[in-house]
Amino acid sequence: MKCLIIGGVAGGATTAARLRRLDEDATIVIFEKGPYISYANCGLPYYLGGTIPERNQLFLQTPTSFGNRFDADVRVKTEVVAIDRAAKMVKCVNLATGKEYEEGYDKLVLAPGTTAVRPPIAGIDGPNIFTLRDVPDTDAIQARLQQLSAGGRAVVVGAGFIGVEMAENLRRRGCDVAMVEVAPHILPPVDWEIAAELQHHVAAQGVRLFVNDSVTEFVHQSDDTVSVRLRSGETLVADLVLVSAGVKPQTKLASDAGLQLGTLGGIAVNEYMQTSDPDIYAVGDAVETVNPITGQPQLCFLAGPANKQARTCANNIALGNTEKYCGAVGTGIAKVFDMSVGRTGLSERQLQALGMPYQVSITHTGDHASYYPGSSFVSIKILFAPDSGRLYGAAVCGKSGVDKRLDLLAATIAHHGTVRDLTDFDHAYAPPFSSPKDPVTVAGLVAENILTGKVRMIQWHELQEMLRRKAENDFLLMDVRSLLEFRAGSIEGAENYPLDELREYAEDLPQDQPIVIYCAIGLRGYVASRILTQLGFQNVCNLAGGFKTYQTCTK
Numbered sequence: 027m028k029c030l031i032i033g034g035v036a037g038g039a040t041t042a043a044r045l046r047r048l049d050e051d052a053t054i055v056i057f058e059k060g061p062y063i064s065y066a067n068c069g070l071p072y073y074l075g076g077t078i079p080e081r082n083q084l085f086l087q088t089p090t091s092f093g094n095r096f097d098a099d100v101r102v103k104t105e106v107v108a109i110d111r112a113a114k115m116v117k118c119v120n121l122a123t124g125k126e127y128e129e130g131y132d133k134l135v136l137a138p139g140t141t142a143v144r145p146p147i148a149g150i151d152g153p154n155i156f157t158l159r160d161v162p163d164t165d166a167i168q169a170r171l172q173q174l175s176a177g178g179r180a181v182v183v184g185a186g187f188i189g190v191e192m193a194e195n196l197r198r199r200g201c202d203v204a205m206v207e208v209a210p211h212i213l214p215p216v217d218w219e220i221a222a223e224l225q226h227h228v229a230a231q232g233v234r235l236f237v238n239d240s241v242t243e244f245v246h247q248s249d250d251t252v253s254v255r256l257r258s259g260e261t262l263v264a265d266l267v268l269v270s271a272g273v274k275p276q277t278k279l280a281s282d283a284g285l286q287l288g289t290l291g292g293i294a295v296n297e298y299m300q301t302s303d304p305d306i307y308a309v310g311d312a313v314e315t316v317n318p319i320t321g322q323p324q325l326c327f328l329a330g331p332a333n334k335q336a337r338t339c340a341n342n343i344a345l346g347n348t349e350k351y352c353g354a355v356g357t358g359i360a361k362v363f364d365m366s367v368g369r370t371g372l373s374e375r376q377l378q379a380l381g382m383p384y385q386v387s388i389t390h391t392g393d394h395a396s397y398y399p400g401s402s403f404v405s406i407k408i409l410f411a412p413d414s415g416r417l418y419g420a421a422v423c424g425k426s427g428v429d430k431r432l433d434l435l436a437a438t439i440a441h442h443g444t445v446r447d448l449t450d451f452d453h454a455y456a457p458p459f460s461s462p463k464d465p466v467t468v469a470g471l472v473a474e475n476i477l478t479g480k481v482r483m484i485q486w487h488e489l490q491e492m493l494r495r496k497a498e499n500d501f502l503l504m505d506v507r508s509l510l511e512f513r514a515g516s517i518e519g520a521e522n523y524p525l526d527e528l529r530e531y532a533e534d535l536p537q538d539q540p541i542v543i544y545c546a547i548g549l550r551g552y553v554a555s556r557i558l559t560q561l562g563f564q565n566v567c568n569l570a571g572g573f574k575t576y577q578t579c580t581k
Contacts, residue, residue, distance in 0.1 A: 028053040029343060030116060030129060032106045032279070033137030034063030036329050037310030039092065040336035041135050046096040048344035054098040055129065057118060059105045062161050063089055068329055070164045071188065074171065075195025084161065109134070109283035111303055133343050136280055136293060136301070136308040137336070140273035140327060149244030154252055155267040158188065170266050177201045178265035181254045183241055185212035187360045189270035190224070193233050194363050196268075204234040204262050206254070211237055215358070216369045219388055219407050219486070219571065220421040222578045224367050231363045236260060273327055275312040288314030292325050297350040299339040307343065309335040318353040318440060319372055319418060320380060326354050357436040359429055366428040370436040371419030374409060385412045386485060387445075387473040388571035390547040391465035393427035395457035403547075404431060404465040405571075408445065408473060415444040415477050420469075427459075431466050445473035472548070481555050482567040484542055486576045489569060492542070493519060501540040506554040507573070517544065517576060525550045532561050544569035544576065 029045060031038045034056045042054050056063065064087040072078045089100040101118075108117040115128045142157035144150055156167050171178070177200025182189050185207035196203050205212065205228075212228060212235065213221040229235055236256060244267065245253040254262040275292045286302035288294040292314030299307045310332040317324040331354035338351045359368030377384045387408050392401040404424035410417050420435040422428050438447050448470025453460055463471070475481045484492075492499060496519065505512050505520040512522040523531050525545070535541070541563060545551040551568040558566045569576060 027051075027132045027343075028130065029055070029133045029135065030106075030131040031056045031135040031137060032116070033139055033310065034058035034089075034100065034102070035065065035067060035137070035139060035310075037139070037332040037336045038135065038137035039064040039087070040333045041137065041309060041340045042092075042098050043096050044337050044340035045344055046098065048340060050097075052344070054096070056092075056098055056100045057104045057106050057116075058089075058100070058102045059121070060160060060162065061102050063087065063100060063102060064092055065161055067160070070158055070161075071191040071195045074164060074167055074192070075198040077195070077198070084164075106279060109279065109306075111283055111306070114305065132305070134306045135339060135343070136306065136312065137310045137332075138276040138279060138312050140311040141276050142269070143272045143274055144269060145241075145271050147241050147244060149246060149252075150269065152244060152246040152252070154246075154250060154265065155244060155269060157269050158192065159273070167266070167268070171199055171201075174201075174265050179251075179263060180204070180266045180268065181206065181252075181262050181264040182268045182270060183254075184270035184272065185209075185235075185237070186214065186270060186272065187358055189268075190228065190362050191360055192268055192270060193228065194231075194361070196266075197231060197233065197363075201266070203232070204236065204264075206236045206239055206241055206256060206262075208240045209237065213360075213367060215373060216367060216421050217374050217407055219575055219579055220367060220369075220405055220423045223405060223423050224362050224365060226578065226581075227363060227365050236262075273311070275314075275325065277312055280308070280312075288323050290314050290323050290325050292323075297352075298342045298347040299335055299351055300342070300347065307339045309339045315351065316353050318355060320382075324353075324356070326356055328354065328356070328358060330354070330357070352440075355436055355439045357432065359432060365423060365425055367421070367423040368428055368432040369419070369421040370432055371417070371439040372409065373419055373421070377409060377418060382418070383412050384409045384418055385473070385476055386483070386570060387469055387476060388485075388548070388575050389465065389469045389472055390571060390574055391463075391468045392461060393424055393465065394459055395461050398457040400426075402426060403574075404428060405575075406431065406435075406465055406469045408435065408448075408469050410445050410473055410477075412477070415446055415473065417443055417445055417448070427465070431464075434466050445470045445477065449474055472552075475552070481552055483570045484567045485570050486579045489517075489542060489544075489576065490580060493517075499540075501542055502536060504541055504543045504554070505573075506543055506545050506550050511546065515573075515577075517573065520544070523554075525554050528554055528557055529561075532558065535563070537563060540565040540567075542567055542569060545572050547574050548572040 066084045093100040103121045142159045180196045180201040182205045243255040252264045286294040293308045311327045341349045357370040390403045393404045402425045407421045409419040453464045503520040506525040543551045555568045
């Protein structure tokens with residue numbers, strides 16, 4: 027069997043390596059348009075920031091070493107420009123020599139990846155405006171940074187995961203950094219309650235943020251600087267601009283060959299990673315798969331799913347279509363200065379767009395035992411079905427332990443688990459690592475209390491709207507923290523009823539008036555709501571995430 031693979035980074039290289047392990051007799055040829063294969067695409071920002079000191083550390087294999095180990099014919103700087111499906115041939119161009127030739131195949135794998143989006147903004151194609159998708163992009167940015175002896179001024183357009191990673195690493199290089207994001211906040215895929223903590227943290231590191239704004243024009247100056255003009259009227263002066271406005275699948279080759287594209291513009295594949303042509307498979311960022319939560323098509327630009335798809339693809343080529351790819355719930359994480367943030371499954375915005383009913387739990391819990399030095403909050407927001415409790419999505423942030431909590435939540439979502447599954451899992455506990463009730467356990471317990479009616483929750487934005495219309499809807503806003511905490515800062519209009527004295531005040535509280543309770547993070551508020559509910563108060567609710575969430579989201 028002769029298998030041609032177009033694309034030699036994550037999906038293509040993994041397919042080739044797995045295929046060789048399954049079939050020593052197969053002829054494997056990899057075509058890569060660029061000069062490199064099997065490099066650490068996700069490590070590029072950290073090389074630019076200096077965390078990864080040497081450029082060669084980005085390369086997991088060279089074309090020669092990969093070819094030798096896996097007995098593969100690796101052809102870099104070679105572009106496949108056409109596919110003749112009837113003849114089972116591809117047309118290739120050696121970009122170094124210009125030579126054109128054809129190569130036949132029994133099976134063909136497409137792993138073309140994505141290309142960076144360059145919005146149609148005046149001046150975007152001028153000098154010192156970069157995107158970051160591959161090693162040549164990285165080399166160009168590195169060359170520019172080396173010209174700027176004092177670090178220079180950088181503008182990052184787009185504050186998604188790559189954008190915030192680059193903001194951090196440009197700051198590490200000494201740059202003055204500004205970020206422009208068209209969405210209302212940074213990290214648009216992450217719900218605001220979690221993204222807000224990161225936004226405050228990024229601003230505290232000296233990054234100037236221009237959210238709910240966009241670039242209208244890049245004006246190139248004679249001194250090699252770029253004037254970045256914003257819709258708001260601001261003009262930012264930059265020595266370097268990084269456009270991080272997202273990516274799109276590279277599908278021209280597939281489309282020209284008559285292969286079916288999906289509704290979202292990716293290459294359509296079935297559960298075996300097979301395209302509309304049974305002898306052509308496709309993997310990686312360019313393919314359109316099925317979301318296991320919604321059953322609807324999705325694009326997933328993540329390295330983990332690309333590698334899993336590649337393994338499935340190779341298994342099916344070597345062994346017949348025996349293995350199904352189950353899809354990805356879309357788990358992503360980023361290091362943002364001294365914090366980490368991640369999300370998995372569906373966001374609140376996605377659930378609203380899909381018209382799927384859901385409920386919310388927001389918790390702030392120590393990443394390990396509070397009495398062991400160094401404990402800090404892990405903030406978790408989960409979204410779940412109001413009837414079954416099936417977990418739909420989650421977002422997590424904190425200084426430590428974010429990744430392991432996110433992985434657990436992602437696994438629960440992928441296996442159609444419920445919030446009750448979060449309450450009784452066996453986690454690794456010792457004081458340096460967790461608490462007897464892990465942050466994920468606490469999130470599940472709070473959600474279970476909501477499902478069983480033991481507590482009614484109110485979200486920060488719902489309380490904000492109630493306060494805005496308080497004259498029309500009179501209610502008691504009750505702060506159950508200590509008097510010292512209350513005096514240090516509270517929600518406007520709140521009255522202080524410390525939890526430990528609440529039973530003494532209960533008989534004087536209005537039975538016919540709604541009561542909204544809050545504390546620091548939600549725990550004491552829950553205890554207070556249980557006291558009042560069992561004393562006969564019918565209209566009591568607790569503020570999700572407490573004062574911490576409210577203050578973070580509104581300040």
